[in-house]
Amino acid sequence: MCGIVGSISRSNSESFALAVDAMKHRGPDAAVIEHWELEGWRVSLGHRRLSILDLSEAANQPFTSECGNFTLIFNGEIYNHNDLRELLTAKGNRFRTRSDTEVLLAGLIYEGISFLAKANGMFAVALLDRRNRRLLLARDPFGIKPLYVSRNDDGGLIFASEMQALALAAGVTLVPDEAVFSEFLLNGFVYEPSSGFRGVEKVPPGSVVEFSLADAQVHHRRFYNPLTAPPKRESLDTLLTRQIGLEIEADVPVGVFFSGGIDSSVLVAACPRDLEAFFVDYGDEQIGDLQYAEAIAAKFKVPLKRVHHRSETLTADGIIEEFREVARGTEEPISDYTYLATRAISRLAREAGYKVMLSGMGGDELFAGYPRHAVAKYWHALRLAGRGLGVGAELLKRLPRLSKRAGRLKAYLGAPDFAQAYTALVGYFSAEEVSQMTGSHQGVEDAFDRIRTLLSPVRERSALRQAMYLDRFGFLAHNLTVTDRASMAESIEVRVPLLNAAAEAFVWGETDRELVRGLSGKLPLKAYLERHLPKQLIYRPKVGFNPPLDGRIAKIGKDRCVDLITKGRIANVVDPSVTRPWVFEHFEGRANNTYRLWQLIYFSLWLDEWQR
Structure with a gap:
């Protein structure tokens, strides 16, 4: 896990070194900058390294091929690098390090962009191809690792793992994009590829951006599409055991973030060796799965460390400063308070000597585990019964304890299409309320138009599949961004074994009923756990990671x-x-x-x- 930054400009960037230094938290172990003059461009690549695999200086980046024509920087991990190394060695490639960086570079040289589809991992990649006078940017299939990109005034390109570094490299100030304010108010985040700032976008998941040094043209391509990948009927047991086995490989200590919920319990159950587990304890604030976490940890004989995250000692000023830290740390407009808990537990892990932590993140989005997925599944039936249910929701709104969910249910039932209906389940404000707040209905309509565009490839699929597909670019994307920011602020690499192409192929090969039945979702993961845990530890109300x-x-x-x-x-x-x-x-x-x-x-x- 690292931080990368690059610049293609007609002039020298005096602040490029500052951009690299601004990401020291992402990679405290090494910092390297290299420059080239190509086609009248000043090309700069910078890398901050968090050493995980092959800790030697030989694996530092930027990493240049022996022929001298290709240089790569990347943030992330290629978990199946050993298998890929064998394949490439059989074709005549020779390697001088044990790093996955060298494997990725060799694969891209030998096979081109198609090699990325073979890479099982999380990555944000920049490849300078001096032979063909181009720069390639690529991001893993789920967008686990961030990669921001912007055009500069002279027609060049700037990219970075974080937007503050991008702004420093470009010598500009980040400007919030008013065009997505309504979208933020509707959701609590903005959908990718938007970043929330003018002129800055994220490289889409599973995509490549190619910049030509010859004519400054930019081209976009996809190397992964979950809708066209053939479903694999590999057993869940097999793919979980293999994936987690791959993701615990490291030359540094590896632990697991453990909530006691379904997803993190699956990681512990499938792991071939014991890992120390870290749990966030909210104390007497009546939130969390502590009793279940302790019971499950004991069942698997896993040591459990608790991080105390309580508010009783905080003053109003202290809480506001906490909130301010979230607004500063997320960079993108993402009102997710879990940033603080994630950073706190990452800090404890780092203090305990860890560099790598596993997380069950993505299980809810990929396996349809949120309560709203069950509601979305029955969208058509609920619309038919909408009038009576709407009256009931209006009555529930009068009860303060239930008013939060009742208002969203009422908006869901009254929505004219699925884009608006699902947004009502995700956000806390209705379309009408956002229009009133901003004084304009156009911003709301523009936001829904963007969501409808995202939904267009799955418009003929079931409502559940539409919801899950939309989450890929919204709710999951925002969760991954928050986790990346919070964990990397403490120099911790978080790996998410449930998010991989094989697991997604498994899910798309299941029927809706095999994922969600009644109000119970994530059925394949629960069925997996039934072979390892008593049912009373599995089938219980969902709590989640939400701080009080x-x-x-x-x-x-x-x-x-x-x-x-x-x-x-x-x-x-x-x-x-x-x-x-x-x-x-x-x-x-x-x-x-x-x-x-x-x-x-x-x-x-x-x-x-x-x-x-």
């Missing part, structure tokens, strides 16, 4: 909440007369608006941080 926000909002208090969401830069974007009543409604106990207030406070702090 109710207490934090309460401690901030009504007056501070009003100030945060109605004053400052947010007042130029969101109408205070619309949002202020939600604060009063919440603190008077007429509705639970915790997550609405959190999203608005986050947005306010994010604008203060980035809209300069």
Whole structure:
């Protein structure tokens, strides 16, 4: 796991070294910069290394081929590098290191872009091909590793693992993109490839961006498409055991983030050797799976370390500073408070001597594990019963304890199409409320148009498959981004064994009923665990990784909440007369608006941080 940055410009970037240094947390073990003059361009590649495999200096990047024509930098891991090395060796290639970097470079030279489809891993890659006068950028099939790209004023190209590094390399200031503000308010994030900033996009998952040094033209290609890959009927047991076996390979200690939930329990069950487990404990805040985590860890004889993440000692100012840290750390507009818990548990892992941690992230999105997936599955039937259910949802909204979900259900049932319906399940504000906040319905319509475009390849598929496909570019993408930012801030590489092409092929080969039955989802993973755990440890209410926000909002208090969401830069974007009543409604106990207030406070702090 590392940080990469590159620049193709007509002039020398005086701040390029600063861009590399800005990502020291991503790679504290080595830093290398190289420059070339090609076709009138100044080409610069920078790399920060977090040494995981082949710790020698010989594996440092940028890594240049023996012929001198190709140079590669990449962030991530190629888990099947040993198998690929054997294949390439049989074809006459010779290797001078044990690193996956050299394997990836050799494969790209020998087979071209098609080699990326063989690479089982997570990666953001930049290949400078001096023979063909081009630069290739590529990102793994799920977008586990971030890669931002932007064009500069002279027609060149800038890319980086983080946007602050990109801005430094380009010598520009990041400017929030007002065109996606409505989309953020609808979802709590923006869909890829948008980054939330003007002129900056993410390389799409499973895609290659090619920049020609000869004519400055940019071309996009896909090397992976889950909809066209043939379903494999490999057993789940086989693929889990193989994948986790591959992902625990490292020349440094490996542990596991363990919540006691289905996904992390699958990792522990399938792992061929014991790993130390790390658990976030929210103490007496009545949130978490501690009793289950302890029981499952004991069952598998796995040592369990607890990270305490509690709010009782925090002042209102301390909580607001926490919120500000999230707004600063996510870079993209993503109102996900789990950033703090992920960073805290990553810090503990680093202090305990770990560099690599496994995570069950992606299990819910890939195997349809969220409650909303069950609701989405029955979209057509629920629409037919919509009027009666809508009345029921309106009644439930009057109960503060249930008002958060009831409002979303009502918006879901009343939506005119699936794009709007699923957005209602994901976000906390209705389309009408976002239009009122921003004073414009056009931004909402533009957001839904982008979502409909994303859905177009699966429009003829079931509602469940549409939801799962949409999550790939939205909810999953935002989770991966937050995890990357939080873990790499503490120099920890997080690997996600449930997100791989073989697992996705398995899922797309299953029927909807084999994934979700009734209100129970993620059935293949649960069936797998039944062979390892008692059912009472498997079939229980989903808790998740969400830190407690109710207490934090309460401690901030009504007056501070009003100030945060109605004053400052947010007042130029969101109408205070619309949002202020939600604060009063919440603190008077007429509705639970915790997550609405959190999203608005986050947005306010994010604008203060980035809209300069």
